[in-house]
Amino acid sequence: MSPDESAALSFSDGTDLSSSDNSAFTIALIGNPNCGKTSLFNQLTGARQRTGNMAGVTVTSREGNCEWRGVEFHFIDLPGVYSLSNSRVEEKVARDYLIDSPPDLILNVLDASNLARNLALTTQLMEQGLPVVLALNMLDELEKQGHSVALGSLSESLGLPVLASDGRSKKYLPELLEQLLVVCRTEQCAEQGLHIEYEPHLEQAISELEALGIVRWMAVRWLESSGENDFNFDANQLSAAQSALALLGSRHDEDPAEMVAQGRYGYIHGLLHKSSSEHRDQSSADHWLDSIALNRWLGIPVFLGLLWLMFEATFTLGGYPADWIDTSVSWVGEQVASLMPESLLKSLLVDGLIAGVGGVLVFLPNVVLLFLFIALLEQSGYMARAAFLTDNLMSKVGLHGKAFVPLVMGFGCNVPAIMSARTIEEPRARLITILINPFMSCSARLPVYVLLAGIFFAEQAGTVLFALYMLGILVAFGVAAVLARTIPEQHDETFIMELPPWRMPSIRSLLLHVWDKAGDFLRKIGGVILVGSVLIWLLQSFPQNGTPWLEQLGHFVAPLFAPMGFGWQETVALLSGFIAKEVIAASLVVVYQTGMSDMAGLQAAMGESLAPASGLALMVFTLLYMPCLATIATIQRETGSWRWVGVSILMGLVLAWIGAWIVFNLASIWI
Amino acid sequence: MTTFDLTVLLLILASLGWWLWRYIARTFSAKCPGSGCHSCNGCSKGGRPD
Structure with missing residues (x-):
């Protein structure tokens, strides 16, 4: 900073700051993680900085100097913290530093686009009576969101200097340094001692x-x-x-x-x-909605009721377009069959491709509806409230608050859900979130549930879907509780949850989301499901004289599944689900084809071959058993260990077998 | 089995083998998330076809 820049500045209180003296001040920068604090520190100190460890610990801090109008400022960049009262090592370091060797001044850097959360730390500094100047970073982000903050009004209310800052440029630097000089010299904001009236x-x-x-x-x-x-x-x-x-x-x-x-x-x-x-x-309507959604007694029943409604609507409303697709697929199959002479190619097209791919395609409306409802819950602001409601339960089973998002994403696809667990820094919490994610029922399993629930429990299909998803959550939480007691925790991690305001979801945004998900599903049908169907058809069609390979394989493995009443058809369908879970539905369609021209024929054939209790057990097995190939690869990549992949596969298989066996035996009594 | 059927069968086997090899290679490739990009929002490539 050139001395000329500061020469023109003057102060209304008449303080002479232009004269050079030998005084030096220590200023500590403090703020939430990712608030732009270190960027501002770099702007303030330039190349004049060094890196070192805070006393007694390995938490890194940086120090640097800056001379402004003959005064030496010694800046210390404290670790990013949300609070000064938690047990996380960075917070302890910052807390001890401020108590044991308080600086002349604290420059509290705030992310203006998350002001409320950032000010929570400010109130702790003020309560402690420390001299604080606030620097608001990311004001441009706030403007992009269509909001603004009146710095003068905020400064007046807090009784502290509040200035704009920018970690990416030197735009506000002269003003900031002048203010720091004024405050250091005049001790304008020493001993504030904020008094908040608590409960x-x-x-x-x-x-x-x-x-x-x-x-x-x-x-x-x-x-x-x-x-x-x-x-x-x-x-x-x-x-x-x-x-x-x-x-x-x-x-x-x-x-x-x-x-x-x-x-x-x-x-x-x-x-x-x-x-x-x-x-x-908050408007009175928002307040009323929160009083219901976050109510201690009503919150959970309302949450469960909404989920039940979602699955009931997914099944019932999805049934109409599913029938139209089914009719169309059957018509295409009949036309192809009538136009082509008997050959292997005809069998491949009609019995393999059209039957297998069409058998999964009919569930497109159900998948789309499920994604639409989940998007509705997310965009309205309800999902954040559900996270708040379940946070207590999640922490009791050893899950971190940040695990909620990866778990909800698991209802869509476990692959991106497991990858999103990267936001959890604490290794144990991250590992547990990854390992339990396959129990969150992904959308690939929905076609299997809709198919089987439609056959065996047509009147209560929505309730069956709801119960399956709940069972997946319960198993996930139970496994998390066991893992939390066997894997040691490395450090505590702070989680701050902010409830967004209630919003009316945008139709355009909802449609774009659904379009995107429908595209994903169709691409998967054209890829792995198509190949899975052809593979099953091939194994079913050869040898042409004698027992097909698929049936031989099914009979070989079937004794393992006999206690649940599964036949060889269900056994091979479950084996094929290892590639992708939708392939289970495609396989069932291919192996059960008995000259039927639509889903009704399949339903009749399966209904005759399988008892309802076995149908229910098959759904439970599909829910819990080993992750698909893509999920396995993701677990290996994210944990960096084949050992955890083995744990995930083994855990899934054992729990699925036990769960399906229990459900089969209980259902055999009642159904 | 006719010659035509045999040709179809060989084509199916070759296509299946090639596709499955490519799928497994991509799935376990360090560069590519899971089953490629079609079901993944994990990086900026999300939404790109396989």
Whole structure:
């Protein structure tokens, strides 16, 4: 920065800042991960920086210098943190640094496009009474979202200097450095000591600790961390703090961290209501929707009810277009059969390609409808509320809050879902999310369920689909709980969930999403399903004299599945599902073809050959057994280990066999 | 089995073998996610046909 740039600047309070002196100030940069803090640090210090470890730990910090108008600024880039009260090593490092060697000033860098979440850390700094200047990065991102924030109003409400900044350019740098100089020299914002009014029982606990000589921010932080933050309390203070914490626990279901977060976000919401265009009061309709969707007693039943409705509609509404496709496929099959002379090619086209591919194509409407409903739940903002509802249960079984998105994605396809688990940094939580994902019933299994539920449980097909998806979730959670107790955790990882506002889904966006998914399904039909159908047809057609190879293979493996009442046809269909789960439906169509011209014929043939209890067991086996080839490859790539692939395959096969056997025996009693 | 049937059979076997080899190679290739790109949103190539 050239001295000429600063020469023209003057200050209304008459402070003479143009004179050079030898003073130096230490300024710590702090902010949430990915808020642009390090980019700003690079802009401030240029090449004058060095990398080192924070005292006693391996967390890296960078330090650098910058001279501005004869004053030396020593900047320290603290690790990115969401809070100062959790047990994550980066948060402990930042917390200890601010307590043990407080800098002259803290430059709190915020992502303006996620202001509420970023301000939660600011309130902790302010509660501690530290001198803070706020630098708002990514204001252009906020503008792109169609929102704005009034810096003057925010500064006035907080009682702190609030400035614009940009980690990608030096645009706001002179202004920022001048402000830092002013604050360092005049100590404008020292000892702020923000006082947020918390919930009455929490306030009572804080007051009890204050009466014993514990400063307010320490009392809040200790309670918020449920006693994990160590502030060297004496025995008397510690005993009183533990009693206060126990009393709080007996009075409230939510833990103190949630109660403190409610207080902080209440304060932040009031703050932003005045200064941010994004944060307006909830409408009464939104408030009412939240009161239902997030209600402690109603939330889960409403969630389950919506899922049931989704599967019922997927089956019932999808049935009409499925019939039209079925009629068309049958017509094409008949025309081809009548036009061609008897030959192997005719058999391939009619009995292999048209029967197999057509047998899966008829389920396109069901798949499309399922994706449409999932997109509706996501775009309306309901899915985030469902994540909030299930977060408590997920944490109890050892799943990280971030696992919700990969698990929901698993309803579509396990491959991208497993890849999306990369967002989970903690290795154990990521591994568990990957290993349980195949139990989330992907859309490839839907054609098998719709086919079998339509044959054996036509009147309750929606309920059967719902029960299968629920069973998949239950098994996934059970396996997660077991894995969480056998694999050691490496470190804690913070998860902050932000509830988006309720939105009316855009028709265009919904249609584009559905179009995209329908395209995926059709491409898969033209690829792996077509090849699977031809393979099954080939094994079914040869040798031309004698028992077909497919039947021989089926009879060889069938004893394994005999306890569930599966015949050789179901056995070979399950074997073919290893390539892709839709191929199970295609295989059943090919192996059961008995001169029928449409799905009704298949339904009749299967209905005669298989008992309803076996049909139900077949659906359960399809739900739980080993992942498809593409998922196996993805698990290997993401875990970097064939051992975990083996665990996933073995676990799936064993659970599927046991699950199907139990369901078959129970269903045999009741059905 | 006629000559035509035999030709069809050989073509089917060759096509199946070639397709399955290519599918498995792609599926387990470090460059390509899962079954290629058709069902994957994991990277910027998502949506590109196989």
